Amino acid sequence: MAEKEYNLPPATFDKPVKLLIVVAPFYRDIADNLITGAKAEIEASGGTWDLVEVPGALEVPTAIGIANRLSNFDGFVALGCVIRGETTHYETVCNDSSRGITLLGLQGLCIGNGILTVENRAQAEVRADPAEMNKGAGAAAAALHLVALSRKWGAPRKGVGFLPDADELKIAGTPKDTPTA
Template sequence: MAGHETHYTLPRPEFDKPVKLLIVVAPYYKDIADNLVAGAKAEIEGVGGSWDLVEVPGALEVPTAIAMADRQSNFDGYVALGCVIRGETTHYDTVCNDSSRAIQLMGLQGLCIGNGILTVETRPQAEVRADPGAMNKGGGAAAAALHLIALGRKWGASRKDVGFRPKADDILLAEDKNGSRTA
């Protein structure tokens, strides 16, 4: 059973400047969502970070809220939380695939997002995964976001003239017949 496997967990990242994350949760299954949020909060506070929390109606709205916050606010990263339990229709597949795809696309654009939207077959599977004392997937999602923030700060801290990025004064837009630069 997956609940009994052991996995390697990276040590918590350390930050020299404060981090602030937005936790976006779909509380459709309120007790499960509350446990996911508790795990995420504890992980963020464990590195000295702060968080804000917003609730959205369902898992499909989580990526939209993150995109809105990214355009209109100043968060370092995001934690996506919710739970989708397989039902009798294919709606489960749509919600799982589309919410995950949207989160992944935003991540590929540079957002630091930990995806803790549970996609499970049964409620007991969700309960053990959400429980901060068991699998703690909320804490894991927050840890993922924190590690991505740390990576972004590490790589974004020093700007070197490498690759194909020209220096600003070396950009030549056009030349006239006499070799003079024109814009």
């Protein structure tokens, strides 16, 4: 019996969400299926999307980093496919694209990673197909959930201007200029 994956319920939003889909279309048909799944998931949440293509999976994190600095997206969907070949290039591309995306995520970017890393084309086709494993939609759902968490935890504070509420301000020790009794 095949294992059944558990998926979180869809994220919900009170304000619109805009995601950037960054895709490396090296295998065009697989990329197109991933994109189809991602677009449908974003639209089902009431969100909008833009799409950019980059030459390969190694360029996906760089494009996301540039977009984060120069644009106004709430989150990102990384899509592509790396199929094992005869050389160690597979390991380099898989590890470095994943590492780049992870580092961006640790900086606070909301990224769903849908870069497939597979042994053969048949595995990629099943994972990309919206009627099968639909990993494009899964990556979009991951980004949407992270955006929802970001909005939940990034809610405006009650303080005025740049100053936090007094109970949020914690000072260790006594300032040097303050006389002690």
